[in-house]
Amino acid sequence: MTKHLILLCFLSLAGRSLIAQDDLLAALEAEQSEHKEYVEATFKGTRLINGHSIETRKKGVMDFIIAHRFGTADGGIYELFGLDNASIRIGLEYALTDRFYFGLGRNSFEKTYDGFVKYRLLRQSTGNGSIPISVTWFSSMAIRTLKEPEYDLNIVDRSAYTHQLLIASKVNSVISLQLMPSWVHRNVIRPEDSNNDVFALGMGGRIKLNPRVAICMEYYHQYQSLNDLTKNALAIGFDIETGGHVFQLQFTNATSMVPKGFISETSNDFFDGEIHFGFNISRTFQVN
Amino acid sequence: MNKLFFTLITMLFQAQLLIAQPLIDRAGKASFYSEAPLEDIEAVNETLLGAIDLDKGTLAVSMSIKGFHFDNSLMEEHFNENYLESDKYPKAQFSGKIKDFSNLDFSKSGSFEVVVEGLIEIHGVKKTLETIVRFERSADRLLANTQFDIAVDDFDVDIPKLVIKNIAEVVEVKASFNFKKD
Numbered sequence: 001m002t003k004h005l006i007l008l009c010f011l012s013l014a015g016r017s018l019i020a021q022d023d024l025l026a027a028l029e030a031e032q033s034e035h036k037e038y039v040e041a042t043f044k045g046t047r048l049i050n051g052h053s054i055e056t057r058k059k060g061v062m063d064f065i066i067a068h069r070f071g072t073a074d075g076g077i078y079e080l081f082g083l084d085n086a087s088i089r090i091g092l093e094y095a096l097t098d099r100f101y102f103g104l105g106r107n108s109f110e111k112t113y114d115g116f117v118k119y120r121l122l123r124q125s126t127g128n129g130s131i132p133i134s135v136t137w138f139s140s141m142a143i144r145t146l147k148e149p150e151y152d153l154n155i156v157d158r159s160a161y162t163h164q165l166l167i168a169s170k171v172n173s174v175i176s177l178q179l180m181p182s183w184v185h186r187n188v189i190r191p192e193d194s195n196n197d198v199f200a201l202g203m204g205g206r207i208k209l210n211p212r213v214a215i216c217m218e219y220y221h222q223y224q225s226l227n228d229l230t231k232n233a234l235a236i237g238f239d240i241e242t243g244g245h246v247f248q249l250q251f252t253n254a255t256s257m258v259p260k261g262f263i264s265e266t267s268n269d270f271f272d273g274e275i276h277f278g279f280n281i282s283r284t285f286q287v288n
Numbered sequence: 289m290n291k292l293f294f295t296l297i298t299m300l301f302q303a304q305l306l307i308a309q310p311l312i313d314r315a316g317k318a319s320f321y322s323e324a325p326l327e328d329i330e331a332v333n334e335t336l337l338g339a340i341d342l343d344k345g346t347l348a349v350s351m352s353i354k355g356f357h358f359d360n361s362l363m364e365e366h367f368n369e370n371y372l373e374s375d376k377y378p379k380a381q382f383s384g385k386i387k388d389f390s391n392l393d394f395s396k397s398g399s400f401e402v403v404v405e406g407l408i409e410i411h412g413v414k415k416t417l418e419t420i421v422r423f424e425r426s427a428d429r430l431l432a433n434t435q436f437d438i439a440v441d442d443f444d445v446d447i448p449k450l451v452i453k454n455i456a457e458v459v460e461v462k463a464s465f466n467f468k469k470d
Binding site for chain 1: 310312337338339340341346347348349350354359360361362365366368369370371373375376381383446448450451
């Protein structure tokens, strides 16, 4: 019993001295419960390279995007490695909510108008009830308005649709990965084309080199092909962030900047030097 | 013997109860203001945890960096991603002591100013901080307010030259707490 008493006295003293150390900060830390927090900035921009990333802008943000793709580099010095030819896409996008994002654009390549909607179905989070991935649904419609007098086509005939499920995970602050199951549908195809529908699986990711610069990769593998000439689109790029701008530089074999185009109409061979240099510049405005 | 044992336990419990609990505010407010040639930036965090122990004259503050909100959402993202690196350093903290605490009387109503000195940790860097805290005491609450300047460079927060005209090198920080007495 005496032994117990001594032990008890000792314990109580130990308890007192712990409190006496008065780590108020430790007490506060214990208070801070593991509440749910969304993982931000899986990617720097709304585009991975050619295609979309899971990211949307926050509510009330307007994004003005100018994208350029120069000609292929294999033209040599005569074509100044492709700089003589450039196609441009001008786009204006707006976030109606933190989850719903839409935009319109026009690509000078085949004089294509496009519109898209994007909705964040799932957002990666940490803490209580955490989810390890983000999922964004993406749908785009593109209308080719290049004059083709040999065909008699109306606006519906000229339209193509792309639907994607963008699935991404910010593995850590340096590495983010994304998978993009995609479906491209055309209402009407030319005689030389063989498939109205093309299914593809895109994959990509980024590695942050420092807080403001990241290297990105993107590849779309097609399971059907529109015709015998198409190749899978590969792109390698850099994201550079400067205040309100996100500047993306890329090297890709895709010519089009519209989803149905780069996924299923890419005809250049990346490893044969048929590479386009290009860039995307994004400027955001907090509208309300 | 058993009786003694019980007496001892009872005494221990009483002793525990006598130790006053620190006052805690779970909705403290902090804001910082950056004034630079091209733009002024302000961010507010209203989920600070603050504690004060009126027996020992000690203070502690802990806050989540992600709790700071900006008018411009992209700015908020960059603040977390590029400047404060909140994935790596999710919290900012302060713990300190009230100077000359033994000569102060916190039981009287009214307002008074004290000097608090301690350690502040932001972006994984610890620095000593001395600031004046203004207390306002009423029957059921104790308000605390402070304001101090922080040099961004002291905390290894790197500002690229390109945006040097957008972000001030010294930012003004304000914090306030409302401790309720039970």
